[in-house]
Amino acid sequence: MILTGEIVSQVKEVINEKLISANVHTVLVIDGAGNILAHCGEDTDGLDAISLAALTAANFGATSQIAKLIGETDFSLLYHKGEKANIHFARLSGEMILVSIFGDEVSLGLVRVRVDELAVLIKKIFEG
Amino acid sequence: MALIDLGKKEVHCKIVYYGAGRCGKTTNLIYIYNAMSDSDRGKMLTIDTKGDRTLFFDLLPLNLGKISGFDIRIQLYTVPGQVMYSATRKLVLKGVDGLVFVADPLKVRRERNIESLNDLKRNVAEHGLDLAEMPLVLQYNKRDLVNTPVPTLTVEELEHDLNQEYQVPGFEAIATKGDGVFETLKEISKRTVNHVAKKHLFNG
Ligand SMILES: Nc1nc2c(ncn2[C@@H]2O[C@H](COP(=O)(O)OP(=O)(O)OP(=O)(O)O)[C@@H](O)[C@H]2O)c(=O)[nH]1
Ligand SMILES: [Mg+2]
Numbered sequence: 636m637i638l639t640g641e642i643v644s645q646v647k648e649v650i651n652e653k654l655i656s657a658n659v660h661t662v663l664v665i666d667g668a669g670n671i672l673a674h675c676g677e678d679t680d681g682l683d684a685i686s687l688a689a690l691t692a693a694n695f696g697a698t699s700q701i702a703k704l705i706g707e708t709d710f711s712l713l714y715h716k717g718e719k720a721n722i723h724f725a726r727l728s729g730e731m732i733l734v735s736i737f738g739d740e741v742s743l744g745l746v747r748v749r750v751d752e753l754a755v756l757i758k759k760i761f762e763g
Numbered sequence: 764m765a766l767i768d769l770g771k772k773e774v775h776c777k778i779v780y781y782g783a784g785r786c787g788k789t790t791n792l793i794y795i796y797n798a799m800s801d802s803d804r805g806k807m808l809t810i811d812t813k814g815d816r817t818l819f820f821d822l823l824p825l826n827l828g829k830i831s832g833f834d835i836r837i838q839l840y841t842v843p844g845q846v847m848y849s850a851t852r853k854l855v856l857k858g859v860d861g862l863v864f865v866a867d868p869l870k871v872r873r874e875r876n877i878e879s880l881n882d883l884k885r886n887v888a889e890h891g892l893d894l895a896e897m898p899l900v901l902q903y904n905k906r907d908l909v910n911t912p913v914p915t916l917t918v919e920e921l922e923h924d925l926n927q928e929y930q931v932p933g934f935e936a937i938a939t940k941g942d943g944v945f946e947t948l949k950e951i952s953k954r955t956v957n958h959v960a961k962k963h964l965f966n967g
Contacts, residue, residue, distance in 0.1 A: 636765075636766050637769065637963060638766065638767065638768045638769060639769045639770060640770025641770075643768070643770050644770075666764070666766065666858065667857050668764055668777050668857055668858020668859075669777070669822075669838070670777075670838075670858075672766070683806050683808075685822075685838075686806060686822065689808065689820075689822045690808070692857070692858075693819060693820065693854055696854040697851075700850060
């Protein structure tokens with residue numbers, strides 16, 4: 636995949652507008668191979684984004700296989716709740732995945748709505 | 764599938780070490796990790812079972828310097844070699860740009876090597892790729908065992924079993940000591956970066 640500076644800055648702009656401004660700490664866009672296409676928000680201390688991206692891509696791949704085993708085509712989103720941090724993963728077009736990390740002050744419902752809106756916007760940006 | 768970031772001037776490639784269980788894939792990555800300076804390597808991620816068998820994959824991100832003004836970032840992965848993890852191996856191959864096939868010289872592993880190479884061919888085909896057209900090198904690991912009483916295969920036998928179809932470079936190695944590890948890495952990196960550059964940068 637070829638990324639231009641233009642695409643990356645447009646993607647970051649919509650992510651900042653939809654999620655970072657709503658107090659989501661960190662957002663990553665990654666591809667199916669585990670590459671990071673865009674990284675927004677706080678550079679969360681000690682966040683190993685490369686490992687996170689690799690594990691997310693592999694985890695999504697594994698979950699797709701699980702979906703097939705139970706007769707689903709795919710699970711389009713995954714969510715894990717922690718004590719302080721929560722993480723939400725959503726499938727975008729073109730095998731991309733949007734990862735959002737946020738605290739308890741942000742509601743999951745809001746994240747879901749914004750992520751759905753972003754999926755549409757990001758698709759448009761990549762399709763040019 | 765490589766990522767070329769024109770804004771940051773970076774090329775990211777994924778190289779996967781493949782091969783039968785216990786052939787020494789993880790050992791290659793550990794040696795490389797220990798030999799590189801902090802500025803050229805990222806964190807090594809390993810997901811293993813109790814003991815040292817790889818369960819999902821290992822990942823080692825490296826910076827290999829600049830080529831034509833682009834920073835070359837390589838992600839080295841290993842797959843779990845045990846037969847039962849075929850589905851996992853297929854997942855790890857997603858988006859692969861280059862491959863190292865590590866062969867075990869033990870006579871008793873002869874069939875395992877051949878099966879593993881066939882499994883690789885099938886798995887890349889399921890991602891729509893043809894192994895014969897991909898950057899690939901072989902590594903004949905554990906050459907230290909040749910001087911012990913355990914029955915081992917000669918390099919000629921390994922070439923016969925594994926390299927007739929592909930005719931790619933093969934490197935003798937002792938991954939535990941590091942012999943041949945960087946020779947293997949250099950050759951596959953060169954081939955992979957050339958392949959990616961040809962495909963994405965120069966041919967449009
Ligand atoms: N004698 C000798 N032993 C080696 C060499 N390379 C690796 N080993 C040993 O072989 C065993 C298996 O090595 P690993 O690197 O864990 O093998 P692997 O290919 O990652 O195995 P899986 O994760 O199960 O697929 C370990 O005990 C290593 O120390 C070598 O060059 N010579
Ligand atoms: Mg291993």
